[in-house]
Amino acid sequence: MSTENRQLKTGLFFGSYNPIHTGHLVIANYMANHTELDEVWLVVSPHNPLKEKSGLANMYDRLEMANLATENSEKIRVSDIEFTLPKPSYTIDTLTYLHERFPSKDFVLIMGADNLVSFKKWKNYEVLLKNYQIYVYPRPGADISEWKDHPSIMFTDTPLMEISSTFIRKSIKEKKNVQFFLPDKVISFIDSKGMYQ
Numbered sequence: 001m002s003t004e005n006r007q008l009k010t011g012l013f014f015g016s017y018n019p020i021h022t023g024h025l026v027i028a029n030y031m032a033n034h035t036e037l038d039e040v041w042l043v044v045s046p047h048n049p050l051k052e053k054s055g056l057a058n059m060y061d062r063l064e065m066a067n068l069a070t071e072n073s074e075k076i077r078v079s080d081i082e083f084t085l086p087k088p089s090y091t092i093d094t095l096t097y098l099h100e101r102f103p104s105k106d107f108v109l110i111m112g113a114d115n116l117v118s119f120k121k122w123k124n125y126e127v128l129l130k131n132y133q134i135y136v137y138p139r140p141g142a143d144i145s146e147w148k149d150h151p152s153i154m155f156t157d158t159p160l161m162e163i164s165s166t167f168i169r170k171s172i173k174e175k176k177n178v179q180f181f182l183p184d185k186v187i188s189f190i191d192s193k194g195m196y197q
Contacts, residue, residue: 007106011037011135012079012098014091014111017044018057019190020066021168021182023161025076027137030158031110032075035135040110041079042066047088055169057195059083068185092124095132109134113142116153129153137161172196 011031015024024042032040044066046059056062059080066078082089085097091109098107109132111119116136119125128134129152136144137158147153163181171178173196178187190196 007104008038009036009108010102010105011035011040011108011110012043012095013040014043014045014094014109016047016056016165017042017062017066018055018165019062019168019182019186019195020069021163021165021186022180023163025069025183026161027110027158028070028076029073030137030156031135032073034158035154035156037075037108037135039075039077041077042070043079043082043094045082045089061189061193061195065186065189068189069183071185090123092122092128095128107132110137111135112137112139113144113155114139116144116147117142119147169196 013024013028013031017024020042028040028042031037044059044063047056063078063080063083070076070078081098082094085094095107095109098105109128111134113136116134122128129150132152134153136147136153136155138155138160140160140162144155168178168181171181172190182190
């Protein structure tokens with residue numbers, strides 16, 4: 001079916017991206033190229049309501065790193081949509097806003113199995129399930145059995161990525177080599193700003 005006559009399926013991959021790393025990029029690339037999605041937007045969150053705010057790098061630096069990491073990607077783009085919305089950003093509010101602003105897009109949520117485990121803590125999670133599809137990527141040790149047969153949830157075979165931003169920040173602080181965990185341009189940006197020292 002040609003994309004002309006249908007809504008573009010756009011996956012929204014929310015994250016702090018503090019910093020963006022190879023794990024995020026592998027997941028985004030898998031979703032954009034190995035599922036029914038037409039494109040993936042990396043939505044840089046100013047602050048996740050379920051996470052501590054301390055240790056979070058400046059949101060414009062995190063946005064710039066995400067842009068540097070994806071500049072050569074055809075189907076992945078970066079969004080700062082939550083920068084202008086009320087804080088903290090709740091996914092349901094962001095989706096409502098995006099839906100009004102981009103009526104021609106069919107938005108799909110991308111989340112890790114670990115987020116699915118705590119999904120019932122999300123604001124208006126029932127509305128999300130009713131109105132949106134959710135594409136889930138595997139995470140080690142996440143028990144998602146209660147969602148196994150939910151019609152709105154699609155489990156994907158995304159490669160299992162165990163790299164975390166926490167691990168990377170710790171490695172940089174300890175002056176360890178993080179080559180290949182992050183794109184080279186992101187490493188250069190972090191070095192030039194003395195981030196995570």
